[in-house]
Amino acid sequence: MERIVYLNGEFIVESEAKVSVFDRGFLFADAVYEVTAVLGGKLIDHQGHLARLERSSKELGIKMPVTGDQLMDIQRELIKRNDLVEGGIYLQLTRGDEGDRDFSYSDDIEPTLVLFTQARSLINSPKTQSGIKVISFDDIRWRRRDIKTTSLLPACMAKHVAHAAGAEDVWLIEDGFVTEGGSSNVYIVTQGNVLVTRPLSNDILHGITRASLMKLAQELNLTIEERLFTIEEAYDAKEAFISSATTFVWPVVAIDDKPIGNGKPGDIALKLRDIYIKTALELAE
Template sequence: MERTVYVNGKYLPESQASVSVFDRGFLFADAVYEVTAVLDGKLIDQAGHLARLKRSATELGMVLPCSEQELIQIHHQLIEKNQLVEGGIYLQLTRGNEGDRDFSFSDGIKPTLVLFTQARNLIENDTAQQGIKVISVEDIRWRRRDIKTTCLLPACLAKHIAHQAGADDVWMLENGVVTEGGSSNAYIVDQLGRVITRPLSQDILHGITRASLLQMAQDLDITIIERPFTLQEAYAAQEAFISSATAFVWPVIAIDEHRIGGGQPGPVARKLREIYIEIARSRAI
């Protein structure tokens, strides 16, 4: 079945959907995006994703072309039209098209809004059960990683390097400490069972799943320490894991061929994934 996508107010078959070659999202990656997980045909953590979308747009001087309630309705329409039970919905907002290529832009451009669905198994997922292997690479991204832009070339190249090396993903390094994964937040569990993750700043994306996980961990009396951690600390960790909108929680079982936790998913990551899915489902809209 051909997917139905949303482009600037219209629901179209994907084969008929298009944007201008002069759109600034295409020419300059002048765009922001969000990904919302779908379970049982419902949206997970939607309020957080819409709040972050609004923040990203505001930081770049973009204006949302419709209200938050209208965006929720568009998401639900796409779920219905595509009969999506489990997967994700991608939203991309670009600054728009002024009719030609120019680095400068005016404030009155009409933004471009695109949404599309992807069906995938989020719950019965072999990767979540087996864990992933990552390699470390230098973080070469720009210095406003807190803004969720579509400028993802560094992450694409890093993931390609990982796959060529027989790994699943990367952990990126800056000045000897881990920033985050290729498209995820990064965590370790030390020998005392404490979860350590980098604090929020302009150096990392403010993960929506991350925020939920940290609250759940506190509710489970798991100690959370928000501070930078080094690659050597990660090598010596009792556990490691990542979080993202559609992965939820995936254990990391090896970093640069250093086995973590004996090369098996650990209990903290497994517990947080289980609790997150349970609570997220109960709050889905």
Template sequence: MERIVYVNGAYVPESEAKVSIFDRGFLFADAVYEVTSVLDGKLIDNAGHLARLERSCRELGIKMPTTAEQLTSIQQTLIEKNHLVEGGIYLQLTRGNEGDRDFSYQDAIEPTLVLFTQAKQLVDSPKVKHGIKVISFGDIRWKRRDIKTTSLLPACLAKHAAHAAGADDVWLIEDGYVTEGGSSNAYIVTQEGTLVTRPLSHDILHGITRAALMKLVQDTGVAIEERLFTIEEAMQAKEAFISSATTFVWPVVAIDDQPVGDGQPGSIALQLRDIYIQTARAHS
């Protein structure tokens, strides 16, 4: 069955979905996006994703064409129409189309809204059993990474470099410190058992899964430090992991071909992953 997608108020087969070549999302990556995971046919942490979408739009002056409640209804309709049980819903909102290419734009321009589903195996991912390998890579992104824009070329280049090197992903480095993963937040666990992750700022995306994990970890008795850390410190850590909407938590078992800890998925990462999934399912 052909996937049904949403484009500017209409549910259409994906083969019939169309957006103008003059849309600013296509020409300038003048757009924001969100990805909400779906488990058991239910949206996970969706309120946080839609709140972040609204923040991104405010920061860039992009008009929201619908309310959060209407967006949720659209997402739920797509889940039903596509019989989605596990995976995610991608949402992209562009500044819109003014009929030609011009760097400047009118504030009254009507935005373009697109959503589609993606069926993926989230819970039983093989990346959890074996962990992932990352390489360090220079962070060449713009200075407002807290805004979730579609300007993802640096991340695409970085991930391509990782795959060419036989790794799964990257940890991005700026001024000697880890910012985040290619499309995730980054964490280490020190030899003393302290969970360390970079504090929120314009330098990293304010991850919705990160926010949930920071609350859940408090119930585990694990100490937390929000501070900068270097790739060298990460290599000497007891364990490391990433988080994002569609990975939940994936253990990192090697950095630049050097094993992290014993080179196996760490116990804290796996514990947090299990707690997150249980909590998400209980509250979805």
């Protein structure tokens, strides 16, 4: 059966969902997006994703065509129509279509809003038990990574290189320091049990899962340092892990073929993952 998707005010089967070839999201990646996890048929961290979407669209001057309440209703209807129990909802908001290709755009252009569901196993992901391997890779993305745009070609190319090398993901390096993963925030735990992650700035995405993990880490009385760190420091870490909306927390067991710690998922990463999922389920909408 075909999925039901949302496109500009309509719920339609995916084969009938059409976007103009002149849409600026297609021509220029002039668009922002969000991915919200779904567990038990409910949305996880919805308010955080909504706030980031509104910020991203404001930073680029893209109009929001619906209110936050309307967006919640749209997502709930998609969950219902597609019988989604576990997975995610992808949302993409483009500047819209002005009828031809032109670098400049008018302020009154009407945006394009698309949402669709993706069913996948999140809680029982095998990556939780095995951990993932990553490689380091030069970060060649633009300098406003705090805006969640669809300009993802550098990340796609980096992940392709990682997969060809037998790894699951990349840790990106800029000016000698780790920025983030191919589609995730990254963390290390030092030998002294200090949780280290890069501070928020224009250089990284302000992860919604990251924000929740920082609160949980504080509640667990973990020592946290938000600072820059090098890949060499990561090699020597006791633990490493990533976070994102649909991975929650995945342990990293090797970087550039160098085992992290004992080469197995670390206790702190697994504990944060368990507590995050438990808390997220309690607060799901």
